[in-house]
Ligand code: IPD
Ligand code: CA
């Protein structure tokens with residue numbers, strides 16, 4: 051009897067995963083379309099903090115994504131950057147950045163994303179990152195793999211930092227965290243890495259690590275919605291995600307982040323942990 055019940059539970063979880071995947075894709079489509087309707091058009095730009103902006107595009111995409119999810123799963127928790135703050139570790143939690151790369155978007159630069167992670171009791175089940183301006187999609191489902199535009203992806207094979215292209219991000223801080231990031235970039239260059247890139251959309255940075263285009267990524271502070279989808283995609287592509295001290299990332303608060311293939315992770319941590327601001 052117990053086995054029977056457990057297998058039924060397993061089947062209903064699998065069914066939920068499939069229907070959640072359909073909903074996630076529909077929601078990502080809706081969010082992407084909402085963003086494209088505003089891209090390179092006049093924007094109403096409001097300031098949340100230094101260099102931290104919100105526009106009607108962020109809000110329209112958030113409404114489109116959240117509405118699609120809640121129409122299908124009215125009881126699920128929503129943690130979304132602009133206006134939903136349910137728990138990330140709820141039984142069913144959707145963690146959403148409706149527009150990742152707002153600064154790029156405002157400047158008419160086509161590097162921005164919709165990022166949607168679906169978690170069950172804190173465990174990443176689905177991750178979707180879309181790049182509406184290029185039409186690219188990164189998708190992953192726990193235990194089933196990760197895909198870029200329908201093709202399976204894997205993290206890079208780089209074995210040492212001297213073979214690595216590293217991406218990074220800057221939190222909004224213009225003080226100690228900015229200086230630490232700049233100093234760490236110097237430390238990384240001195241290990242003879244191929245280069246550093248800062249493209250301005252963390253969800254895409256993570257997706258690009260999963261695809262093997264970046265070998266590693268670090269940022270000294272990110273929010274759960276920047277990380278949630280990308281972490282699932284990297285995990286399914288065979289990579290590793292931790293905070294900058296090597297600890298598991300908790301999605302109920304902001305966190306530092308280190309992402310890479312398995313081989314590079316210790317070398318990345320050794321460099322980036324040294325200057326991690328204690329905040
Ligand atoms: C930002 C971008 C950026 C990262 C910042 C994020 P937003 O997200 O991902 O690359 O460096 O820390 O806050 O504000 O454009 O959603
Ligand atoms: Ca973001």
Ligand code: CA
Nearest residue numbers: 131147149150
């Ligand atoms: Ca955002």
